[in-house]
Amino acid sequence: MKNKKIYWVEPIFPMMEEVFAVDVGGTNAKYGIINSKGKLREITRLRTGYRCKPENLFKEIFNRCKGLPVCLSIAGVIENGFIKENPNLYYFRDINLKRYNFAVIENDANASAFGEWYWERRNKKCLISLTLGCGVGGGVVYYGKIFKGKDNGCEIGHGVMNFGGPKCSCGAYGCIESYISSHYFFRELGKSPEDAFVMAKTDKNVRVKFREYGKFLGIAVASLSNIFAPDSVVLTGGITFAKEYFDTAMKKEYRKRVMKSLMSEIQYSKHPLESSILGVSALYFSRDRK
Incomplete structure (x- = not known):
């Protein structure tokens, strides 16, 4: 048989x-x-x-x-x-x-990304989620479906911010992740984002670094807006708890770099860790x- x-x-x-x-x-x-x-x-x-x-x-x-x-x-x-x-x-x-x-x-x-769309923003045609933590996770929801391209989805964190930048954990150089994840704080301050957040309350130099972080984040979000033209970009992850120190710098840099007709709504997740x-x-x- x-x-x-x-x-x-x-x-x-x-x-x-x-x-x-x-x-x-x-x-x-x-x-x-x-x-x-x-x-x-x-x-x-x-x-x-x-x-x-x-x-x-x-x-x-x-x-x-x-x-x-x-x-x-x-x-x-x-x-x-x-x-x-x-x-x-x-x-x-x-x-x-x-x-x-x-x-x-x-x-x-x-x-x-799908959760942010499904539970909070089902009226959006195109939504991008950026998770800011140990690395950078990025997802795109387009007309209610996760955009996967060939099959896997998007590795937004491994787009290039600076071709001569620091080496990323993926082996490439100058990735977005090197500038808007915890890697930035360890490299610039020798501290975790959580420790930097506490220090920022009393340390002016740490607040300067948060503003610089905000500029890099604004550049990254503007690039995504210019490429995908999303209705909404949602920021989530542990680093967003420190938004009071980088939000203004991020949005200022974003407005300088995004095409006016492609400007997106930037929001923060209600559940950044879940x-x-x-x-x-x-x-x-x-x-x-x-």
């Missing part, structure tokens, strides 16, 4: 009123229960780390999910449920995430699970 060829079949999940949404990062995994109205509860963290193994982490997650559909947000290049690259987690490379029976699998930056888990839950409830 000939061996039968076995094909992957997408699991069918009955629609639930709540989901268990997880965002896996290089330091920890955030998870929470989110309902169909976008209300988040029971936000909790699990320690991950660079050498965290997927089998151990996912076993713990499914043990905690209370029988709810599990929706996964994770950094890295993802194609059809297969994660090819992950800069933050050594063992999360070249593995098939579909075998773990997740209801939704999406890149964290794409998820964040936008990715809200995003994968939005993908579940929207039934757009591809």
